[in-house]
Amino acid sequence: MASDLSNIFKDELSNTLEQLLSKSSQVESVSELNAERFSSTQVIEGSVKFEFKDITSTWNFYIPTISATKFEYFMLGGMGDLKEHIDDEITDAVNEIISNICGSFCTSVNAQGFSDVSSIKSEVKSSTILEGEVLSSKNNTYEFTLSLDEDKLPVIISFDEIILPYFSIITGKKSEPTTITPSSEVNTQKEVKEDKSVKTTNIQTPKNLELLYNVKLKLSVRLGTKVVLLKDILSWDIGEIIELEQMVNEPLEILINGIKIGEGEAVIVEGKFGLKIKSIGNDKLKFNQIGL
Structure with missing residues (x-):
């Protein structure tokens, strides 16, 4: 379904x-x-x-x-x-x-x-x-x-x-169930086994995973949004502070290549802006979300 x-x-x-x-x-x-x-x-x-x-x-x-x-x-x-x-x-x-x-x-x-x-x-x-x-x-x-x-x-x-x-x-529409004949059922079971084997080989084997470890991905956070008027934008100058809809204690969305994989909160680390992870999926979920 x-x-x-x-x-x-x-x-x-x-x-x-x-x-x-x-x-x-x-x-x-x-x-x-x-x-x-x-x-x-x-x-x-x-x-x-x-x-x-x-x-x-x-x-x-x-x-x-x-x-x-x-x-x-x-x-x-x-x-x-x-x-x-x-x-x-x-x-x-x-x-x-x-x-x-x-x-x-x-x-x-x-x-x-x-x-x-x-x-x-x-x-x-x-x-x-x-x-x-x-x-x-x-x-x-x-x-x-x-x-x-x-x-x-x-x-x-x-x-x-x-x-x-x-x-x-x-x-109110749902997927139509697929009718499986005995021969197709055997083939399906074989395909499932092969599929599991492929998944095990590609995702769970550390040696193969190491091939992806150096792939460069873009980390970003969604701090907040705000609808502004054109006349306000034209009046902005250096030093202007723009208030966002995001509250200070609200979690930030953690994005990898524009796809949300978790939530966190802003922190200051040795004078630099940082991100503390509050919730994030497991390795398999991360791979699925990122599309690897």
């Missing part, structure tokens, strides 16, 4: 919006789309390509006018007038939000070490303003209702068929 990524996605959807929009965010409900509700409005379609271990999947995000205009308004700190229609600036803002949601989702999934998912990455391929009528022709499409403080805003996502088993809590 495929690993279910539903709750991870819902968490990253709400967490990312909360960080970018500075609003308390929560996914209140998920339901199959009633396209008629959006037939008289415009939507921003954001097409995102995901590459999993063995599959490639494309999702289409549809952000209706009511959500898109509020998203841009909140990103700008509630300054100016709330727009009534989607324009290029709103499209750019929504595109950035979708990119951040998908990036955070990939980072969280990679940190779990799911064997059937392995390393996952995403790329926003396009964003287009469309009429809401297009939703009536979409299959496997779901409406996520998000609460942003007092606002209830919809985010619509259309999944392709291949990814449905990975979101069974949302879609």
Whole structure:
């Protein structure tokens, strides 16, 4: 059975919006789309390509006018007038939000070490303003209702068929069991034994592991994030202190080549900034997460 990524996605959807929009965010409900509700409005379609271990999947995000205009308004700190229609600036803002949601989702999934998912990455391929009528022709499409403080805003996502088993809590679709004939069962057992032998040879044998010990990997930490206005950036000067959303006592994410492998906290060691590891996976999990 495929690993279910539903709750991870819902968490990253709400967490990312909360960080970018500075609003308390929560996914209140998920339901199959009633396209008629959006037939008289415009939507921003954001097409995102995901590459999993063995599959490639494309999702289409549809952000209706009511959500898109509020998203841009909140990103700008509630300054100016709330727009009534989607324009290029709103499209750019929504595109950035979708990119951040998908990036955070990939980072969280990679940190779990799911064997059937392995390393996952995403790329926003396009964003287009469309009429809401297009939703009536979409299959496997779901409406996520998000609460942003007092606002209830919809985010619509259309999944392709291949990814449905990975979101069974949302879609209700699960992997079909494979029927095994006696001959194929023998072959399968043989393949499993060979696979275990390969894994033992490549991962558990110290001599072979030593071949990887000198591979150079980039260590980094995610200290915190903050949404800032362009006018603030232009006013920055040397010596400026920028407050981040991260609290002093919150754990930092430990990243290797951009993939989270653990958490730690900042320390000072002989006058230098350092990192104290608080939680981290075992050797096998580290290899799976890093992709070696």
